[in-house]
Each structure stands twice: as structure tokens, then as C-alpha cells.
Amino acid sequence: MPETHHENIVVNTASGIRFVRSKVTTSGYVPFHWHSSIEIVCVLHGQLRFNISGHSYAVGANQFIIVPSGVVHDVANTPNKAVVMQIPLPALERYVDHPERVNFKNGCHDLPEYHQIVGLISQFDVVEAHETTASRFDSEIILLQILKLLFTKMVSRKRLPADNSRIKEVIVFINGHYRQKLTDAMLAKKFGYNPSYLSRMFKEQTEISLIKYIYEVKINHFYQDIIKTNRPISDLLRKNGLTNQRTARETFKEMFGILPNDLRRQYTKMGARQD
Template identity: 25%
Template sequence: MDLKNYQHEVVVTDEGLPFKLFAFEGQNGNYVREKHWHRSIEIFAVWEGRLEFTLQEKRFPLNGGEFVIVNSNEVHSIAAPDVNKTVVLQIPQDTFAEYFTDDQFIWFSHGDRETDHRVFTLLQEMYLIYTNGEEANKLQVLSLYYELLYILVTKYRKFNVNEEILKNSKQLKKLSNITRYMKDHYAESISLESMAEQFNYSPSYLSRMFQKHAGINFKDYLLGIRLEHAVRELEETNGQIVDIALGNGFPNSKAFSNAFRDKYGVLPSEYRRSNE
């Protein structure tokens, strides 16, 4: 499969939790998310409205009360032509490490109607409790989350997987290992050269690998990870902007501000004021 037009998405879990749970950014309609992939397992649950999903070139229309599971390294795109209410749960693939096959692979699909209904209900309950904002609710959300993991492993895990699916996953595995390392060490001094040495590639080969499979160059990918963490600190802490910059791998506050403005259209200070 030619992946040169597919972009790799950076997934960062919520603070203090082993997953990321959020309202779909295309909820206002007239939205298209082009083909992309990520290491995490992702579940889209549509409460109201409809979405048009494409998984590995196959279309899956979703209506209210339905959900779809996106597996690790599965190329997908999303179209939301109309207003909708959709919740997204992203689970790091390594959550299921002890259930991997010999190929370091795991795949999920839907179960029976009753089990699907329970999964949909779990996602609803998790989101409603999670967005209530009370710290003590975190434990309740986690209890629902672990029930969901149990269902995925015992009811939805598939052992007989199409060979083409396995081949495509292996194609992205090398890059996923590199991007995982970058997500773990983004605050450190990382360069193309140091990463190439870490994974026994030449810098030019690693650069081509990023451009071909992630659809983005190495520098911009690393920048995206750092900005993702920095944005969360701007929203959730009162830290000084210079400290946020240095704590997330930027050499100084000026470099951080320039990168932030290029991506979000405003300076970090302006973004923070607008979210107060």
C-alpha cells in the first residue's frame, strides 16, 4: 500500500489517565479529516447525527447509536457533513501488550448486538462522568474503562486476520516504534541525527521514512508532539510561558511562540487569555 498521502496523528493521553476521551472536533458538520493513522486503538461513538467513515478504503456509514473501532496503524478518514454529537476514545496500543501475537499485533472487531450496546453505553457513561469535572469521578471513569478493556480483549479480539491487514500493519510498525520513542522523550534534546543513531538508520533514510509513511517531515512531527503537550499546560496550569517552553523541549520562549503562532494563529499568551 502506498502511504505517501497518509499522515500520522499524534495521540497524547489525558493528564493522569491511561486514555484520551473527547468530543469529536467535527461536531459542527462541514468537516473532513483526511486519511491518517496512529498507533492507538480508537473508538468513535455517534450519539446523534451521522459520520462517513473510511477504513482501509472501505466505507462505513455511522448513525446515532453506532460506533466504529479503528485499530492500530489502520488508515482511516472521517467526513462529518452534518451537525453531530460524537465521542472519541483513544487507547494506547501498549495497553494490550500482554495479549499481542508473536508479530506484536492485535486486532479488534465488533461483537454481538448486546455486547455492542454495552460498549456504546460504557462510552456514554464515561464521557458524562468525565466531563462533570469532579476529581473523585476519575475512579468511576477508570472502572468503566477497565470494563471496556475486558470486553475488547474477551469479546472483540480477532485471531484470524486477513494477511493484507497484517502486512500493512508491519509496514508501519518500524515508524511506530520511532514515534513512540519521540513521544516518550519529546522534552529532551532530540535531533534527526540522534534518532537515526538510536534506531541504526542513516539520517537520510530516517528522513525519507518519515516523509513517506507519516506524510510529514521529522522536524514538524516532533514539533507537533511538543505543541500538543504545551497547549495542555497552557490550558491546565498557571506556569510561566518560558517554563512551559523549556519544559516541552523548546530552546527558548521565542521559538515556542513562533511555532505556536504558526500552528494556531495566535501567541501562547493570547491563547491562554481566550481560555480563561
């Protein structure tokens, strides 16, 4: 993840957005980050769980979620297929005043407009996959239909969180220094806060305690090391700053539904079958 922990969009379609088909074969977790765009993620198979501004949303097959620009969020996943639309703010300014200030309603699966958007995303995917002389026209028309529904039917009256640049600085540091022994007191001193104030501010803006977030970032990297290396579990625990094996095992099972040793055996068998 880049040091800024936000993504500047690289457009890859003629319609002026970034469109990606994603296939993930392992469970995983993406720590807190944010985008300089509006992001729509539509799941085709599997499940994603987003934590956006302290609210948790499970997104299953034929469901989507909208992530407003600049909003801190994390994502946990099972193996899945999804399509991702990232819409740069300048592309929206012709139609919407201050798109960076717009919040959206998520989890509204019963709205007819919700199902219309799912269908339109599927149509956009088909058009992008099969280029014809008409596809540029078709993709732009479908995209405008999606945006019209988003900004006329899916806008939330709830305001976006106040500027959270201070919390973002803390998140960037944690994500880049997770192997160190991080405490609320150490982070508070580094960023010039009272420890109690920093912990309270972090919890208010993310709905997760500062210490728990630090631990989940460590556990996520531990998971990735298990499936990508053959190093002993005990070495990987030490590498990621996980000194209490019992707590690490319990948190690992809570996050990924499997124990570390069982995951290693599972991937060892998969490698043997592939050989």
C-alpha cells in the same frame, strides 16, 4: 495535519487515555491517515463514514467504530457530535500481548456486547464531565470494562493488512502536495515504482483508485476554502488544481451533497444572519 500523517497520543485523563468531545458544524472529509493508538469513535448525533482497509462503515447516532493501530483510514462526515477515545498501546500491554496486531469487528450492531460498550462509553463521558472524589476510580473501572469487552468479544480473526509503509509514504506526499498536478506516472517515478504496479497496490490496500483519491483530497480543500473565505469559486478551483470545472462540480456534489455555488450562498446567508 502533521507531515507524518499519524498522531502520537497526548493523554488528557487520569485513566491514561485521550478522551475528546467533538462537535462539528459542517460537512467534511479527513483524507487517509493513521494513529499510533487504538481509537474508538462513538457518534451522538449526525453521521460519520469511515473507510478502513478498503471497507466502508456508516456510523450513526448511538453507534461506534474501532480503528486499530496503524491502519490507514479516512473519514467523511455530516454535522455531528461524537466522543473519541484514543488508547495508547503501552496502556494495553498489561492486558493484551501485541495490541498493535489486533484487528476488530465493526458494524456488529446486533451483538449485545456492542450495546453494552455504547452504554459504557456514555457512562465514561458523564464521569469525565463531573469530577468528584470517586471519579478517577469510576473512570478507570468503566474503561477496563470497555477494554475487556473489546478484546474478548469484538476481536476479528481477520488479520490486519500487511505492512503498508510504502503506501503511507505516497499518502503523505499526496496530502502535502495536492495543489500540484499529480499523476500515477509522476508518483511512480518519485517512489521508484512501475505506474501500473503503484496504482494496483494503492487500490488493493485502500479500495479507491490513486487518481480518485488525489481528486477527493483536492475537492476537500476546495470545500474548506469555500466556507472559510470569500474568494471567487473560480479562483478557488485554480488554487486547488481543479482544472475541469464540470468534473469538480460532479465530484463535489457526490462527496458533499451540494454544489459549490449553493454551498457558498448557504454560508453567505448564515453569515448575514449572524451579523
